[in-house]
Amino acid sequence: MADTLVRMKDVSFVYHDISGENKAVADLNLDVKSGEFISIVGPSGCGKTTVLSMLSGIITPTSGTIEVNSKQIGYMLQRDHLLDWRTIEDNVFLSLQVKGLMSDETKRNSLELLRRYDLYSFKDSYPRQLSGGMRQKVALIRTLAFSPSLLLLDEPFSALDFHTRLKLADEIYDIIRKEKKTAILVTHDISEAISMSERVLVFSKRPAHVKSEYKMNFTKDTPPFMRRSDNGFKDCFDMIWSDIDDEENNNT
Amino acid sequence: MMKKTTIHDYSKEHIAYLNAIKRKNIFISCMRYLIIIVFILFWELSAMLGWSDPFISSSPSRFIVSIANLYKEGALFKHIGITLFETVVGFVVGTVLGTLIAILLWWSNTLSRILDPYLVVLNALPKIALGPILIVWFGAGVESIIVMGLLISLIVTIMSVLAGFNEITDEKQFLMKTLGATKYQILTMVVLPASVPTIMNALKLSVGMSWVGVIVGEYLVSKSGLGYLIVYGGQVFKLDLVMASIVILCILAALMYYVVAYFEKRMIKWRTHE
Ligand SMILES: Nc1ncnc2c1ncn2[C@@H]1O[C@H](COP(=O)(O)OP(=O)(O)O)[C@@H](O)[C@H]1O
Ligand SMILES: [Mg+2]
Numbered sequence: 001m002a003d004t005l006v007r008m009k010d011v012s013f014v015y016h017d018i019s020g021e022n023k024a025v026a027d028l029n030l031d032v033k034s035g036e037f038i039s040i041v042g043p044s045g046c047g048k049t050t051v052l053s054m055l056s057g058i059i060t061p062t063s064g065t066i067e068v069n070s071k072q073i074g075y076m077l078q079r080d081h082l083l084d085w086r087t088i089e090d091n092v093f094l095s096l097q098v099k100g101l102m103s104d105e106t107k108r109n110s111l112e113l114l115r116r117y118d119l120y121s122f123k124d125s126y127p128r129q130l131s132g133g134m135r136q137k138v139a140l141i142r143t144l145a146f147s148p149s150l151l152l153l154d155e156p157f158s159a160l161d162f163h164t165r166l167k168l169a170d171e172i173y174d175i176i177r178k179e180k181k182t183a184i185l186v187t188h189d190i191s192e193a194i195s196m197s198e199r200v201l202v203f204s205k206r207p208a209h210v211k212s213e214y215k216m217n218f219t220k221d222t223p224p225f226m227r228r229s230d231n232g233f234k235d236c237f238d239m240i241w242s243d244i245d246d247e248e249n250n251n252t
Numbered sequence: 253m254m255k256k257t258t259i260h261d262y263s264k265e266h267i268a269y270l271n272a273i274k275r276k277n278i279f280i281s282c283m284r285y286l287i288i289i290v291f292i293l294f295w296e297l298s299a300m301l302g303w304s305d306p307f308i309s310s311s312p313s314r315f316i317v318s319i320a321n322l323y324k325e326g327a328l329f330k331h332i333g334i335t336l337f338e339t340v341v342g343f344v345v346g347t348v349l350g351t352l353i354a355i356l357l358w359w360s361n362t363l364s365r366i367l368d369p370y371l372v373v374l375n376a377l378p379k380i381a382l383g384p385i386l387i388v389w390f391g392a393g394v395e396s397i398i399v400m401g402l403l404i405s406l407i408v409t410i411m412s413v414l415a416g417f418n419e420i421t422d423e424k425q426f427l428m429k430t431l432g433a434t435k436y437q438i439l440t441m442v443v444l445p446a447s448v449p450t451i452m453n454a455l456k457l458s459v460g461m462s463w464v465g466v467i468v469g470e471y472l473v474s475k476s477g478l479g480y481l482i483v484y485g486g487q488v489f490k491l492d493l494v495m496a497s498i499v500i501l502c503i504l505a506a507l508m509y510y511v512v513a514y515f516e517k518r519m520i521k522w523r524t525h526e
Contacts (some may be wrong), residue, residue, distance in 0.1 A: 081424050
């Protein structure tokens with residue numbers, strides 16, 4: 001229990017709108033250990049973003065309990081949403097400003113992060129001067145600036161081209177490991193899920209619950225890109241693929 | 253060390269390309285001047301040669317004399333001053349008030365929904381129709397003219413600034429929410445700075461609207477100002493005076509537009525510290 005960072009128990013969530021009720025999550029159970037990197041895959045519209053929103057506290061579950069033993073939670077979205085009138089440095093400080101955490105120390109830490117991950121020379125540049133991959137890295141550093149121990153990543157690579165996506169996955173994996181964060185990655189890319197995480201959870205169709213779970217046995221310091229050429233990779237891919245395929249085709 | 257590309261590094265083709273663009277720009281400028289010169293010459297000539305009746309259509313030399321006369325009487329700058337004052341006040345107050353109201357409507361979705369039909373009707377209504385009411389309420393003087401200018405620019409400002417606010421994606425606001433931002437923080441850190449270009453565009457729209465309001469206001473009530481001169485000139489059949497006032501009005505309106513456009517450029521530069 002001590003090293004369980006996230007525990008969701010029988011969690012359900014219902015959206016209400018004029019056209020009716022929409023159950024997005026049903027009886028979801030999920031544990032994440034401190035320092036773990038897990039991925040969630042599932043049919044689109046099944047409720048993955050809803051689960052992350054509940055974890056971050058933006059919305060509260062309709063029923064069930066959520067425990068998160070992390071003071072700060074970082075949330076990374078598909079798009080970087082850097083503010084184009086702010087410099088890279090000021091974009092990173094945005095999260096500190098919003099949270100009222102601006103101090104010499106937190107500023108120094110953020111600049112140190114920029115330095116460590118090769119973005120320091122761009123600190124006075126504007127977002128439009130950076131490539132998509134670099135911008136997404138800045139978005140990660142903006143998220144790391146306030147030292148969250150839990151990171152929620154909602155399809156952070158899906159707006160990028162294939163080449164950038166593979167490279168950035170390696171870099172971001174590396175950053176998350178070095179900074180010793182716990183991460184939950186939502187993705188629709190099965191290969192990405194397998195290559196980055198220790199566990200892959202397959203969600204059912206809406207309303208989402210955990211349909212199946214796969215444990216990966218890569219060593220922690222194998223970069224995601226190398227894992228793609230591992231022997232077990234293809235089998236794992238096939239299993240998860242057929243799992244999701246079943247889910248998409250099963251119209252009950 | 254390599255220096256940054258200088259003109260010498262360009263290929264022949266590229267220099268030819270640049271020259272072609274330059275020539276085109278010069279041609280366009282020349283044509284612009286040519287049109288106005290030909291227009292004025294033709295106007296003057298047709299009056300001189302009796303193709304048109306200068307009593308009805310005036311002529312450049314006659315309205316210049318008319319402007320000179322106004323100047324000699326000391327009335328020129330009085331009229332210009334009054335109209336300019338009314339327009340600037342109507343425009344500034346309309347813009348500030350309009351932006352504040354737009355912020356309020358962005359803040360409260362409920363309020364925005366409640367007031368939506370009223371805004372639509374007010375926007376569709378020709379504000380000029382309110383003239384007689386304004387005169388009764390604010391008196392037949394400068395006040396009702398300013399209110400007229402303000403009213404016309406106000407509604408345009410509210411509508412376009414609010415549309416700009418609503419264009420900011422929900423996802424950007426979602427990001428702010430994941431950071432735990434308050435609504436006030438979302439407003440000041442994202443919505444307002446992101447809307448600077450929209451607000452500036454609204455300014456350019458409403459500066460024209462203020463002129464419309466003020467001139468119409470002057471038609472209705474005033475004893476001075478360019479709008480008054482136009483109406484008065486028309487009534488006593490002094491077409492030279494009417495033309496003179498319209499020409500001055502054109503120049504003022506264009507100048508004011510350029511001031512706003514310059515201000516816009518500065519704001520956008522300041523925003524991105526270019
Ligand atoms: N704000 C909302 N209001 C109503 N329904 C919503 C809202 N957000 C998402 N949904 C619905 O909930 C379901 C799950 O959405 P989401 O969690 O975004 O799925 P995913 O991230 O897995 O694609 C979808 O059917 C979606 O239409
Ligand atoms: Mg989603």
